Amino acid sequence: MRFRLISFTILLLLTPVYVFSQTEISGTIYDGQTGETLPAATVILENSLRGTISNEEGKYSIQVDQLPVTIRVSYIGYESFNVVVDENSPRVIDVRLFPSVTQMEEIVVTDRDPGLTIMERVIERKKLWRANLDSYQSEAYTRQILENDTSIVSITESSSTLYWQKGEGHREIQKSTRQTSNINADENFAGVRYLPNFYDDNVEIAGYNIVGITHPDALSYYHFKLLETLQMDGVPVYKIEVTPKRKLQPTFKGVAFVLGRQYALVDVDLKPNEVVNFPPPVQDFDLSYKQQFSNYGRDFWLPVDMRIEGRIRIGLIGLQFPAINFKQVSRISDYQVNVSIPDSIFNNQDTFTKADTTYKEEVTFVEIPLTDEERRAYETIDSTQTMEEAFRPEGFLARMLDDEEEERSGPLSGIGNLFPDGxxxxxxxxxxxxxxxxxxxxxxxxxxxxxxxxxxxxxxxxxxxxxxxxxxxxxxxxxxxxxxxxxxxxxxxxxxxxxxxxxxxxxxxxxxxxxxxxxxxxxxxxxxxxxxxxxxxxxxxxxxxxxxxxxxxxxxxxxxxxxxxxxxxERRLNPGISEGTVRSVSAEIGYNVQERNFGFAGNRQILLKGEFSNSALGSDFDFSSLMVSIDWNFGTFYQRRLFANTLDIHLSGGTILGTPPIQKLGSIDGSLSRFTPFSILKTKPYTPYVGNNFGLAVAEHNFRTIPFEILGLNYFVEKGWGIILFGGAGFAEGTDEFSGLSMQSDGIHSEAGVSLNSIFGILRLDFAKRLDAPGYFFGFSVPRYF
Incomplete structure (x- = not known):
């Protein structure tokens, strides 16, 4: 359970990248006035599509195939610096960048915020160059780090080749890996296939489909406000505040930097808004993204990197996991744009292929330099420091699990050992x-x-x-x-x-x-x-x-x-049946039939059953029956959320012709005492309806936390409580032979009600009113999650 939890966290990080070369140039990038190091400064080889970024300590490393070469170092708000490296140059080159002092205005201020005008131009420019982008291939490097509250727990690194083609999406081939000794190589899935590109119209984050800030309809989803105008190499850079306009839709908030004259994104620092969260047992979830772009002097603006930081805390009553902190840094470089990509790459439907003998190449593992803390982690973490130990939960349930695993000493633990396997x-x-x-x-x-x-x-x-x-x-x-x-x-x-x-x-x-x-x-x-x-x-x-x-x-x-x-x-007596021999032939055909889940998750399934019995088969009864059951789930509102609002429908019914025995009649379920799952009549307690002809139609709409969000009741939103509206109608009637059967309905039984869903993550309360007759009913069932 714990390792699957860690794997889930790693998938949120969104992967790594690589490059191979012959000569390494490295150094540290500083602020020329303060002497402070500059993290995530871009380092690009002139006249190429290759680049990298500096690490958190300002250190960089880049590989070059041949000398001489010109390296260009840039940072928003600073003058770029070019350095020529030849055979006689040192291989360690520190760079000092000096802030731009001149601020430039290119937008005439009116009663409309200039940020809107700037982003409109970004969107229009993007339409032009994106229309001509058909494919690319690049080399990537990724480093993923997991931490608990005290130290680094694991590091995984990967070098890979990334392919993208219009209409096909991404494919990634991992070429080489490195990881701390407590992680097996076959557990290293670092890569960039799920890397968000903040220049996309729609951005997938943790299962949410979020409108990008350069989406054609972005102005309907975001407020854009110009905060200040910076400068880089004599060109204005606009710092624009991004805030959500639609509070109930998953969107981003933060800042974006736009390069003037070309009106292109060059940097974003964004976080998903509060809508992007998870229900219990997730108690805390936080993500932030930073990404830079470059056109390398060409037409297309492509991602240079991705820097992710996040925190997730999972727990419920009696079981609390330590906070899982994670970081990811990815660098994408060596772009080949609008090149022909072999069909074999996209014939494979798997988006990620791990390193193996088929794809292994002799390459140099090129990285963004490790920080001092990361180097110490590689030196000190050994194979005994497992994920299970690093994220061991606390609480009485955790102690019970430990006792069961280590001692198997529970009061019933020995019963299973009394029986052989099977x-x-x-x-x-x-x-x-x-x-x-x-x-x-x-x-x-x-x-x-x-x-x-x-x-x-x-x-x-x-x-x-x-x-x-x-x-x-x-x-x-x-x-x-x-x-x-x-x-x-x-x-x-x-x-x-x-x-x-x-x-x-x-x-x-x-x-x-x-x-x-x-x-x-x-x-x-x-x-x-x-x-x-x-x-x-x-x-x-x-x-x-x-x-x-x-x-x-x-x-x-x-x-x-x-x-x-x-x-x-008191208990009711058990009635008799129609005794005799039943010989029959039955058939059933089912589409996507699942085990019953009582409304825990929506289904899309169809089941059709038929049975035939006749004296010609040696049966004492002549009858034919046909029954059908359909369950279907529809997304309705807020479909960009991980868990959209949903409409669930159940339809079932059938008819039985001839002279069936009473025990072959059809039935419509009511509540099992106070247990009221989906696809029943909640206000028909204790027993079902039974008859020759029967039918049931029920539906419910899951509004999730939206009503509480609208009302500003944040306590219920944070706890994941939701509202469900439901209704249903059913009947069961008999032929003259069974007209006196007490379990038939008197006409159509109809009801409607409201549910309080996911109380403490484990319970759903149903309040139902019968519509065709007086009566209310209160019940409970499992919560609807999906």
């Missing part, structure tokens, strides 16, 4: 069976492509045994398509109606602590055989089964009424 405990509880205890066994024989499941157990109140087996044999594969054979036999206590949301285990817990038993029960002896085709179409599976079932009622004079709390007056 064997597990089987337990359930309901008003008919009482306590049921048994065992499950599962074994996969890979060389036979055979999966075996066997179970058995005893129910102490009904004095019955459950047992059965399920065999799945893969008999053919073709590309991603597989054909499986299913064979199953079971003698079990079955539920009279099927639930799309609740398991027998969930019902056992609710019944035991005092809730109403949701199901009715009968004995079912079943033999089934069938085939399943997985990925018959993209994300689509087809399953066809033939079944022979013998159904018997389970009638008891008394039901088990043990419960920890008195939530219901």
């Amino acid at each position: 064997v597990g405990l089987r337990a359930k509880y309901n008003r008919v069976e009482g306590v049921h205890i048994g065992l499950n066994y599962q074994n996969e024989i890979s060389n036979l492509s055979l999966n075996t499941k066997i179970f058995g157990g005893y129910s102490f109140n009904s004095e019955t045994w459950d047992y059965g087996t399920n065999l799945v044999k893969q008999i053919a594969t073709l590309d991603r398509i597989s054909l499986d054979l299913h064979l199953q036999y079971q003698q079990t206590m079955d539920t009279q109606y099927q639930s799309n949301n609740y398991t027998v285990g969930m019902n056992s817990f609710v019944t035991l602590i005092g809730g109403d038993d949701y199901f009715n029960y009968f004995r079912n002896e079943q033999l089934g055989v069938g085939v399943e085709v997985k990925n018959i179409l993209d994300k689509t599976d087809l399953k066809i089964m033939g079944r022979h079932e013998i159904h018997r009622s389970t009638l008891t004079d008394e039901v088990v009424d043990f419960r920890l709390f008195d939530w219901v007056n």
Whole structure:
């Protein structure tokens, strides 16, 4: 868990770069008046597309292929300095830059802030040169640093080649790596493929799609204010304040520097606004970006570097991780613009290829010089100083995890050791069976492509045994398509109606602590055989089964009424069923069908089921059923956020023709006691609706924290609490044969309500009102996150 957390942090950093050469020129860049060092000063080789930047201590290093060469050093607000290096020149050259003293005005001040006019010109100029930019190739270097509150924890460095092509995006090939000894080379993913380019229309930051400050519509999203006019080499440089205009959209704030006359960005110092954050368990999240651009004397303005600093703190009650501080510096150089890039580069859909024998080259690892602190980290960090140790959490949950890992001494820790591999405990509880205890066994024989499941157990109140087996044999594969054979036999206590949301285990817990038993029960002896085709179409599976079932009622004079709390007056009796033999053929086809998540995340899935039973098959019942279920999730408002507002819809229903047994009717789920997940009728407590014809339509819109942001209730925003509006309608009706069934609806049951979502990150509270009849209902469920 901890290492995945660290990996997530590293991905936020956004990668590294490299160059190879023969002669190294290095030195330190100073302010000529104060003697202070100048970090991130640009160092460019004249008449080339190669450059670098100085580190935090003002130190630089650049490789040159041949001599003589002219090196140009520049810094905003200072006069640039050119130095010619030949065979006789020293290889260590310190540079002193002197501030420009003349301020120049090029914009006539009016009642409209000049910053707006300047940025309009930047946007228009960008449209012209960006239209002619088709591709580029460059060399990159990146260094990523992780720190806790006391020291550097790890360093990873990388040299790579970066490719970009219009319409294809980026590809990166890592060529060489270096890292502290507590990081394995295969864990070094430093690179520049996700490097934000602040000249782009849209900038991806931590999953947020943010409008760039040079977007064609940037003036609708930002206020631009001219702060001052500086000078560099006789050309004005405008320092412009950037502030968000739309407070609820993810945007940037900070400053941008624009080179006059050419109206091009040369430097930005920006941070995402407060909208760019994460819900609990993330408690603190902060990012800042600095980036410089150069045209190297040509037409196109391309990134020279990227400097990132960030901090993230993760924790919840009983589990607090130390703050993770991270830095990244990347340098991009040796551009080749509008060159032909081999098709093989973009045929690979992976945006990042790690260094291996295929791409390894004899190159010199060229870096931005290490600081003194970084050099000491390389010298002192050894392989025993792991990420887990550096970011070890605190709190009672952390101590419990440590005890479990180190001593395995919890009160139930020995139970799992009583069973051999593949064997597990089987337990359930309901008003008919009482306590049921048994065992499950599962074994996969890979060389036979055979999966075996066997179970058995005893129910102490009904004095019955459950047992059965399920065999799945893969008999053919073709590309991603597989054909499986299913064979199953079971003698079990079955539920009279099927639930799309609740398991027998969930019902056992609710019944035991005092809730109403949701199901009715009968004995079912079943033999089934069938085939399943997985990925018959993209994300689509087809399953066809033939079944022979013998159904018997389970009638008891008394039901088990043990419960920890008195939530219901008394347990209802278990009704009888339509006894007999059911022989049927069923088919189901599903698209992108997922495990039930109770509304934790939105789904996009479709499931269609059909069953046919007839006396010609030897069945005591003649019926045909067709059922469909659709779940779909739509992004609505604020889609530039990592978690946009969403609309979730569930539609389900079906019809059963002929003379089905009562235990084959369809159902619409209500709430499981006070548990009210998505895709149910929340104001139908304790039992479902059941009938021949049935339908359900529910929808909810997740506004997330937006209502609290509008109201200025920052406490709830910081805690990640949100608002959900929901509504639903459903019905279940029977034919004349089942017209007296008490579990049918009286017309269409409709409801609406509001939810308080993600309370403390673990809970959702639902307040629902029934619309077709009097009544309110209060329930809870898992929070909706996605």
